[in-house]
Amino acid sequence: DSRGSDTGRLVEFDIESRRSVVLAEDREFDIGGVMIHPDRYTVQAVTITRDRTEWTVLDESIRPDLEALSGLHDGDFSIISRDHADRLWLVRYEDDDHPVAYYLFDRSEQKGTFLFFHQPELQNYRLAETEPFRMKSRDGLVLRGYLTFPPGRERKNLPMVVNVHGGPWSRDVWGYDSRAQWLANRGYLCLELNFRGSVGFGKKFVNAGDREWGRNMQNDLVDAVEWAVKQGHADPSRIGIFGASYGGYAALAGAAFTPELFRCAVDVVGPSNLITFIRTVPPYWTTELATIYRRVGDPEKDADFLRERSPLFRADHIRIPILIAQGANDPRVKREESDEIVAALERNGVEHEYLLFPDEGHGFVKPENRLKFYAAAEAFLARHLGGRSEAETE
Numbered sequence: 041d042s043r044g045s046d047t048g049r050l051v052e053f054d055i056e057s058r059r060s061v062v063l064a065e066d067r068e069f070d071i072g073g074v075m076i077h078p079d080r081y082t083v084q085a086v087t088i089t090r091d092r093t094e095w096t097v098l099d100e101s102i103r104p105d106l107e108a109l110s111g112l113h114d115g116d117f118s119i120i121s122r123d124h125a126d127r128l129w130l131v132r133y134e135d136d137d138h139p140v141a142y143y144l145f146d147r148s149e150q151k152g153t154f155l156f157f158h159q160p161e162l163q164n165y166r167l168a169e170t171e172p173f174r175m176k177s178r179d180g181l182v183l184r185g186y187l188t189f190p191p192g193r194e195r196k197n198l199p200m201v202v203n204v205h206g207g208p209w210s211r212d213v214w215g216y217d218s219r220a221q222w223l224a225n226r227g228y229l230c231l232e233l234n235f236r237g238s239v240g241f242g243k244k245f246v247n248a249g250d251r252e253w254g255r256n257m258q259n260d261l262v263d264a265v266e267w268a269v270k271q272g273h274a275d276p277s278r279i280g281i282f283g284a285s286y287g288g289y290a291a292l293a294g295a296a297f298t299p300e301l302f303r304c305a306v307d308v309v310g311p312s313n314l315i316t317f318i319r320t321v322p323p324y325w326t327t328e329l330a331t332i333y334r335r336v337g338d339p340e341k342d343a344d345f346l347r348e349r350s351p352l353f354r355a356d357h358i359r360i361p362i363l364i365a366q367g368a369n370d371p372r373v374k375r376e377e378s379d380e381i382v383a384a385l386e387r388n389g390v391e392h393e394y395l396l397f398p399d400e401g402h403g404f405v406k407p408e409n410r411l412k413f414y415a416a417a418e419a420f421l422a423r424h425l426g427g428r429s430e431a432e433t434e
Contacts, residue, residue: 091172168224204283235260254349355384367400
């Protein structure tokens, strides 16, 4: 419950008395997961995702258990299930440079037994470490994100890919990220930013993204690029932008609004025309239309505004190469969103590639399609940013 608070608090509400008591809160971050006793239904602990996931104990009887779990493995843990005697817990550890690990924890002995990795073959590779960072936007907002550096490379003057999360009402978190690992393995610094509008940081931060598609949400990404360059990590002449859904929109916006900043862009199922994107939302989105109108814009009342924020209508400013990938059956971002921007690029003579998957929707699920897309994407990035491509080394 965030009434009377900027952040989401955990509240116990008594139905008969209509009174509520705050059980846990944080002034900067929303409460995340809640651990509830399986028989008594009392709250025992909560998690808060700051730079990493942290536990707050409310039931002192489990404090020794959580402390033991903290020392069992380096990753951030979550408790998946508990037996009826509440003696054995199944625990999941999320790590940045290892596959996800599962343990069986015996509370009576305070001992954990390793069970398995979710993708054991990843143990054969040197994975990259992911580090949290903080910076300030041009208008003073504190922005948080993550940097994943190529293993074994000097952290200086690297080609960089800005990996923009979708949603946009979502967030990036610390842990194993397959796309970040792929980019780092191919020689790129991967930058992930929780720009304004991302969730988990309170209402003011989410609301700061209202009507800021293509403007201050995009400016946050630009500021993060400039910050990484100023830190000496990124080569300003070799920066790409990559994303799916809202991230795909941000990639197109980067190409259309700040083409001088990026060398190339990769857009996966991203809307190019905000007017048609909102007008063609699928039926199961209609309950969220009021929120979309408030946070993005109303295509009937704000047509000029949305046109200004749409990459399609700034296509004549695009001069960097773009890779566009689309599912033909996408119900959220219609195929026309990609078809139209591709047609504009063709008219303007801009270098581009278009991958249209006839058997996919909003994102790519089939393994053969995912492999085809990522093979094309890494070859595209290698041509324009100078990283490694598996196709070129085989």
